[in-house]
Amino acid sequence: MKTRAKAAIFLTLFFAASRQASAADIYAVDPTHCSVVFSVAHSGFSFVYGFFRQAAGNYILDETNPANCRFRFAIQADSLDTNNADRDKHLRSADFFNVQQFPTITFDSTSCQRANTPDGGVLYQVTGDLTCHGVKKQVTLPLRMLGAGEGPFKDQRSGFLAQFELKRSDFGVTTALEKNLVGDAVSVTVSFEGVLQQNQNTPPGSR
Secondary structure, rough: OOHHHHHHHHHHHHHHHHOOOOOOOOEEEEEEEEEEEEEEEOOOOOOOOOOOOEEEEEEEEOOHHHOOOOEEEEEEHHHHEEEEEEEEEEOOOOOOOOOOOOOEEEEEEEEEEEEOOOOOOEEEEEEEEEEEEEEEEEEEEEEEEEEEEOOOOOOEEEEEEEEEEEEEEHHOOOOOOEEEEEEEEEEEEEEEEEEEEEEOOOOOOOO
């Protein structure tokens, strides 16, 4: 219930902040079609993969002026899953994510630029503040649009993919680095679909 309450508050604040963007399309991330996957090296022998089960977000798309685009996401840190209960418990502890003190990982964009990929696709270079483990850092994420239009449920959707790398030491998570037991570089893949909530032809409050 606490997780749902946090997500509800997050979404409410987003929509309140987005009312001024009536000339753009506002989307809510579909949690059943949102994946946050990460991997990290283990002792130089293999890579351990995991994902976060709970994530919420909204975004604004303005195809006429990409500078107006905005992306916000919140991930519940304690929803991590690496398919091993003991390891997950350790990752949630103060040695790593310290989920009791820092329950949420957030991203809030501050600027956006649009470009075309070599194959004719659309790529948004989204710069914003990523907060994890109580540390806020500015990052730029390459967000590729995979598609936009009518979805299988007769709603309007858009979908994206982002693949990037972070260093956990940049966020103050340094456990097991000195012996190279767990790598510093963390590869992250995020893919999501958003459902259209409002656009320039939809008066605020009509949905």
